[in-house]
């Protein structure tokens with residue numbers, strides 16, 4: 001007994017040295033096996049330290065894609081928006097979209113109505129959803145969250161998700177937004193002196209331009225954040241600068257008023 005106690009004691013130089021050596025060898029082996037070798041393997045592209053560790057541990061590529069979103073791109077968008085860009089929704093596409101949707105509901109709500117200040121997708125125009133997903137994927141619109149989520153989606157996946165969410169009912173909190181208050185002047189008429197067309201001439205009400213999202217029932221904070229992002233150019237995926245030209249000309253009060261109006265408050 002006395003013998004063993006003295007062997008397993010930190011005061012025993014031999015014991016300390018051998019434990020230290022084992023830990024050291026393990027650390028070096030982990031560095032080589034998990035990081036150095038994966039980084040060196042020329043047939044694999046490894047995005048960084050974490051990705052290298054995942055590669056070595058055999059985590060499937062489809063899981064790891066979440067790490068790699070597209071780099072931000074300065075140009076507006078590479079989506080050609082036209083009335084023909086979306087096919088009429090068919091049941092098959094909607095069904096496939098429904099199967100993919102559980103990846104989205106955590107933030108966008110079980111039925112596409114978010115209660116977490118993420119934009120609502122229920123009843124959103126399919127062209128608007130599809131275009132935004134394409135822009136997130138290509139990096140024309142940047143969002144740390146969405147960029148990572150769309151990295152693994154193919155073109156048909158994005159069409160299917162758009163078809164599915166577009167077909168969901170918008171929810172009572174949204175449909176009543178327009179009716180509850182009289183629209184502010186800038187919403188109805190814009191401001192001709194500042195070359196702003198009324199919001200309704202593109203976003204619905206008077207006319208809907210393909211690719212313009214529905215705004216009614218989005219959260220006030222989301223709407224305000226998007227208008228400010230267009231005004232500063234932080235968001236720049238709008239083709240021909242349609243929204244940047246509007247938002248840049250708006251006063252902070254107008255941004256507040258319109259955000260509140262479309263949020264139905």
Ligand code: HEC
Nearest residue numbers: 103104106107108118119129132133143145146149161213
């Ligand atoms: C972890 C939360 C989260 C998940 C999961 C998520 N999103 Fe999002 N999504 C957001 C946020 C936050 C934004 C707003 C980004 C911004 O501020 O620019 C957004 C924006 C969007 C937009 C743009 C909407 C608009 O009106 O411009 C679309 C479309 C979208 N998401 C679709 C999806 C789809 C489809 C999925 C599932 C594949 C998904 N999202 C999963 C949080 C999420």
Ligand code: HEC
Nearest residue numbers: 197198199202211212213223226227237238242243246258
């Ligand atoms: C000339 C047409 C046009 C006018 C006028 C216009 N918009 Fe837009 N708006 C667009 C388009 C197109 C988009 C989508 C841009 C893109 O492709 O990302 C957009 C996007 C937006 C978004 C982001 C929505 C989302 O879901 O991400 C907000 C908020 C917005 N507009 C608010 C307004 C307000 C408020 C007004 C009136 C003061 C207005 N817009 C006037 C065309 C217009």
